[in-house]
Amino acid sequence: MKLRKESEKYNQTLKRKEVTFAVDHPSSGTPLLFEIRKELASMNNVKLDSVYISEAYTLTGTNQTVVRAEIYDSPEEAKLVVPKYIQMRNLPPAEKGEEAKPTEKKVSEPAEK
Numbered sequence: 001m002k003l004r005k006e007s008e009k010y011n012q013t014l015k016r017k018e019v020t021f022a023v024d025h026p027s028s029g030t031p032l033l034f035e036i037r038k039e040l041a042s043m044n045n046v047k048l049d050s051v052y053i054s055e056a057y058t059l060t061g062t063n064q065t066v067v068r069a070e071i072y073d074s075p076e077e078a079k080l081v082v083p084k085y086i087q088m089r090n091l092p093p094a095e096k097g098e099e100a101k102p103t104e105k106k107v108s109e110p111a112e113k
Contacts, residue, residue: 051072
């Protein structure tokens with residue numbers, strides 16, 4: 001996974017850096033948000049609690065994901081501004097309760113005639 005910064009601006013009002021970057025993942029599927037978040041935090045030398053990914057989408061037919069993230073000056077500022085659903089989306093899979101489970105398909109009963 002390779003991150004390439006495309007744009008960055010500082011929002012003085014919300015005390016955060018708003019970053020857009022591309023994630024190249026040539027030999028694998030789309031990486032988890034948490035993995036991208038950890039990589040972005042280490043690139044910017046900030047705490048993980050200060051980084052939140054607000055949007056990520058993979059370009060059709062490519063192995064490139066476009067990500068919009070926010071890097072706050074402090075974790076306290078982030079908790080005040082970031083909506084709860086985005087905070088939940090950015091949690092590690094173990095904390096979300098998402099474990100790999102096989103999907104079960106229900107076989108439908110034949111319709112009565």
